[in-house]
Every structure is written in C-alpha cells, then in structure tokens.
Amino acid sequence: MSILLFFLLSLFLLILYRTHTFQKKSGDFLEPKKEKIDPERAIENLSAAIGFRTISGKNPEEFERFISFLEKTYPRVHGELKREIINEHSLLYHWAGKNQSEKAALLMAHSDVVPVEEDTEKEWTHPPFSGKRADGFIWGRGAMDNKNNIIAQLEAVEELLASSFKPGRDIFLAYGHDEEIRGPDGALAIADLLKERGIDLYLVLDEGGGVMEGVIKDLSTPAGLVGTAEKGFVNLKLTARSGGGHSATPPTITGLGRLARAVVRLEAKKMRPRISKPVREMLNHIGPEMSPGKRLVIANLWLFHPLFIRKFSAFPEGNALLRTTVAPTMAEGSKASNVLPDSPSVTINFRLLPGDSVNDLLDHVKKTVADNEIEIEVLSAFEPSLVSDGRGEEFQFLRDRILETFPQATVAPYLVFGGTDSRHFEPVCSQIFRFSPMKIKGTELKRVHAVDERISEENIERMVSFYKSFLEKI
Numbered sequence: 029m030s031i032l033l034f035f036l037l038s039l040f041l042l043i044l045y046r047t048h049t050f051q052k053k054s055g056d057f058l059e060p061k062k063e064k065i066d067p068e069r070a071i072e073n074l075s076a077a078i079g080f081r082t083i084s085g086k087n088p089e090e091f092e093r094f095i096s097f098l099e100k101t102y103p104r105v106h107g108e109l110k111r112e113i114i115n116e117h118s119l120l121y122h123w124a125g126k127n128q129s130e131k132a133a134l135l136m137a138h139s140d141v142v143p144v145e146e147d148t149e150k151e152w153t154h155p156p157f158s159g160k161r162a163d164g165f166i167w168g169r170g171a172m173d174n175k176n177n178i179i180a181q182l183e184a185v186e187e188l189l190a191s192s193f194k195p196g197r198d199i200f201l202a203y204g205h206d207e208e209i210r211g212p213d214g215a216l217a218i219a220d221l222l223k224e225r226g227i228d229l230y231l232v233l234d235e236g237g238g239v240m241e242g243v244i245k246d247l248s249t250p251a252g253l254v255g256t257a258e259k260g261f262v263n264l265k266l267t268a269r270s271g272g273g274h275s276a277t278p279p280t281i282t283g284l285g286r287l288a289r290a291v292v293r294l295e296a297k298k299m300r301p302r303i304s305k306p307v308r309e310m311l312n313h314i315g316p317e318m319s320p321g322k323r324l325v326i327a328n329l330w331l332f333h334p335l336f337i338r339k340f341s342a343f344p345e346g347n348a349l350l351r352t353t354v355a356p357t358m359a360e361g362s363k364a365s366n367v368l369p370d371s372p373s374v375t376i377n378f379r380l381l382p383g384d385s386v387n388d389l390l391d392h393v394k395k396t397v398a399d400n401e402i403e404i405e406v407l408s409a410f411e412p413s414l415v416s417d418g419r420g421e422e423f424q425f426l427r428d429r430i431l432e433t434f435p436q437a438t439v440a441p442y443l444v445f446g447g448t449d450s451r452h453f454e455p456v457c458s459q460i461f462r463f464s465p466m467k468i469k470g471t472e473l474k475r476v477h478a479v480d481e482r483i484s485e486e487n488i489e490r491m492v493s494f495y496k497s498f499l500e501k502i
C-alpha cells in the first residue's frame with residue numbers, strides 16, 4: 029500500500045472517529061419538573077405592569093407609579109426583603125440566605141421600555157400600553173423586553189415566601205430603569221454600590237438568550253441559548269474636510285467620494301473572522317444534534333476550519349458570530365444638490381468580537397481607510413464583555429434548571445450580539461449569563477422593540493416555574 033493511500037485512509041478513519049465520538053454534552057436526563065404555580069396571577073400582574081409608560085429617560089411619574097404598583101402587588105417581597113431605591117427609579121432587593129459563607133447570586137431585569145414610534149401606534153393589533161390579554165398572549169411594550177422578567181422573578185419570590193422558604197445563599201434582584209439608554213444611572217450605579225460594599229457574586233443572570241425554535245437551521249431540537257459573552261460596540265464618525273464649493277467645479281475627488289471609498293474599503297476588508305471561545309463552546313454543544321453533514325464538519329474543525337468559516341459567514345447571523353461587523357448607518361452631505369458639502373460625514377456602527385479591542389478596531393480602520401484627509405472620531409465605544417465559563421458549575425446549574433423547564437432543549441453557550449446591562453457587573457462577578465426562560469420562535473423575536481410585542485401566557489408560566497426552581501436550588 030502506498031504511503032499516500034495509507035495517509036488518506038487514516039485521515040478518513042480519524043474524521044469518522046471524531047464524528048462518531050462527538051456526543052451530546054447534556055449529561056444526565058433530568059425529570060421534567062413542573063413547579064406548582066399560579067400562572068393566572070402572574071399573567072394578570074404582567075398585564076397591569078405593561079400599563080405603566082416607563083419609557084427610558086422620560087415620564088418619571090410613571091416609574092414612581094410602577095414602583096408603588098410593585099409594592100402593592102408583592103407585599104411579602106416588600107415586607108421580608110430589604111429594598112433600596114437607587115437614583116430614584118432603580119431597585120435593588122436583598123434576600124438573606126441560610127448560608128452566609130456562600131457567595132450571593134443576582135437576578136436582573138429592567139423596568140424601562142423603548143418608546144412606540146408615533147406613526148406605528150395604529151399598526152398595533154392592541155394598543156401598546158394596554159397589556160391586553162388575547163389569543164393566549166399578553167400584548168404590549170415590555171411584554172418580552174423586559175417586564176416579563178421582573179414580574180416572573182417577583183412572582184417566584186412572593187410564592188416562595190408564602191411557604192416560608194429561605195434560599196441557600198443570599199439573593200439580589202436588580203432592576204435598572206435605563207437599560208435601553210445604556211444603564212448609567214441604573215445597572216451601573218447598582219454594580220458600583222455592590223463593589224463599594226465588597227460583594228463578589230457567584231453568578232449573574234440577565235436577559236439575552238432564550239429557548240429558540242427554528243432559529244438555528246438543521247438543529248432538530250429547540251436551542252436553549254445562554255449568552256456567555258456579548259459583543260463590544262463602537263460608533264465611529266468619519267468626516268471629510270473637503271471645503272465645500274460649487275458643484276459645477278468639483279475637485280478630482282470630492283469629500284463624499286472619499287467617504288464612499290472609505291466605506292467600500294472597510295466593507296471589503298473586514299477584521300479577520302475567528303471562532304471565539306463562546307462560539308466554539310456553542311458548536312461543541314449543538315454540533316452533535318445537527319444533520320450528519322454538519323456534524324462531520326463541526327467535529328473536525330481542525331480540518332474543515334476554512335470551509336466552515338466560508339459557509340458560516342455567508343449569512344448575516346453566522347457572520348456576526350465569527351467576526352467584528354461593519355455597518356454604515358448614517359450619512360450627511362450638503363443641503364442642496366448643487367452645493368458641495370463642506371464637511372460630509374458617515375457614521376459606522378461596529379460590533380466587536382471578543383478578542384478584538386476598541387484599539388485594534390481603530391488601528392484596522394485607519395490602516396484600511398488609508399486617507400489622511402478623513403478624520404476619524406469615536407462617538408461611543410465599549411469593549412466586548414469577558415467570557416463566562418461554558419463548562420463551569422455555574423453554567424451546569426443553569427443548564428439543569430433550563431432542562432427541567434424545557435426538557436427537549438439542547439442547552440448551549442452563545443455570543444450575544446446586542447448589549448445588555450449585565451456587563452456593568454463584571455467588576456463584581458466573573459460568571460455572567462444572559463438567558464430569559466421563555467420559548468421564542470424567530471418570528472416572535474422580531475416584535476421586540478417593534479410593533480405587536482407580546483408574550484404567550486404559557487411562557488409566563490414557564491418563567492415563574494424556572495425562577496422558582498432556580499431560587500430553591502441555588
């Protein structure tokens with residue numbers, strides 16, 4: 029047998045072996061567990077909660093009314109937990125646990141919602157602040173983002189208090205009031221306070237992932253995606269100081285021409301794609317559940333890495349998982365068709381992959397644009413989050429709770445594209461996870477921040493059940 033043939037046969041066997049041994053990581057089968065809960069009360073309370081127009085940065089009186097609504101609705105929580113009001117509208121609850129030597133866990137959510145665009149108000153099936161119950165859903169702004177989490181968590185605590193339950197470790201509940209405008213007075217202030225008090229948390233659970241149905245192609249089960257990291261965010265404004273003038277006598281290249289060239293260069297030469305840690309861990313968890321072809325490729329990334337990168341980055345979500353993305357979003361020229369703009373500009377939104385820093389991006393942009401006549405200004409920027417451990421005991425704990433409520437799911441770490449309030453807690457916690465215990469179809473996800481946001485009554489029941497089990501076993 030020739031050496032080449034021997035080599036090919038060995039390679040073939042190795043690929044088959046790796047594919048065959050690429051097994052589900054989910055471990056022991058867990059009995060699906062239905063916590064006894066009263067979904068009716070939670071549903072009614074969420075419906076009422078949506079009625080408060082707690083729009084970020086507006087309507088302070090609505091936030092105050094919402095806080096008194098919570099006080100009235102959850103008397104045990106407010107009687108037995110210590111509550112602090114931070115910067116007038118954010119809430120921090122502290123529930124003392126049995127074992128003071130254990131680190132505390134923190135559940136998060138936010139009370140603010142994005143506004144409803146005036147011209148879209150009439151497109152809603154039910155008015156956006158009605159909290160209307162219809163067709164098995166609760167409708168309105170905040171139904172999924174994010175009053176559902178506040179209500180489900182408080183509901184779980186209220187019920188546990190009714191049976192004189194005390195958690196194993198201390199529990200904090202933190203509800204910011206400005207998440208949709210980056211959380212400077214809410215989550216950040218709460219995190220600063222915890223840091224000041226020398227608190228080091230066991231884990232933080234915030235919104236971000238969920239049990240997704242039909243979102244990952246070729247995955248036969250629902251995907252319980254737990255965000256173990258989130259991408260960074262940079263807005264750059266590129267300005268060409270071109271001096272204006274009459275459009276009848278333009279220079280060889282105009283300011284707008286320079287900017288257009290810069291955008292084309294940035295889109296053509298993006299930062300290198302890479303399988304970052306959260307994405308590698310995601311692939312390790314969902315790979316075994318995929319179709320045989322994909323399973324073979326994922327089990328043998330040592331060989332198929334280039335093929336995988338090419339195929340996976342061909343669609344927007346896959347691309348966003350693999351690299352720092354580039355999205356020009358705003359542009360400005362002159363006010364008239366015959367006037368050259370004096371200083372035309374374009375604003376570009378980048379989302380940074382963990383491992384790429386804001387400085388790496390700036391270097392890349394300067395080098396790629398390669399035009400001294402273009403000024404580059406950083407409008408806003410934050411680094412990618414730290415990456416939580418997708419194999420540690422904190423993740424396993426969450427995975428087990430998810431499987432109790434969603435026994436069919438394949439639970440996996442993943443990378444969150446958007447920003448959440450949870451990143452503010454990095455100074456007080458190394459294990460931050462982003463997951464809301466609800467089942468979401470891809471089409472439902474499009475309603476968040478848009479028309480006809482809603483949540484199914486079934487999901488409310490699942491959420492309360494999940495949080496109860498979380499609190500009982502943490």
Ligand SMILES: [Zn+2]
Nearest residue numbers: 173174207235
């Ligand atoms: Zn949110």
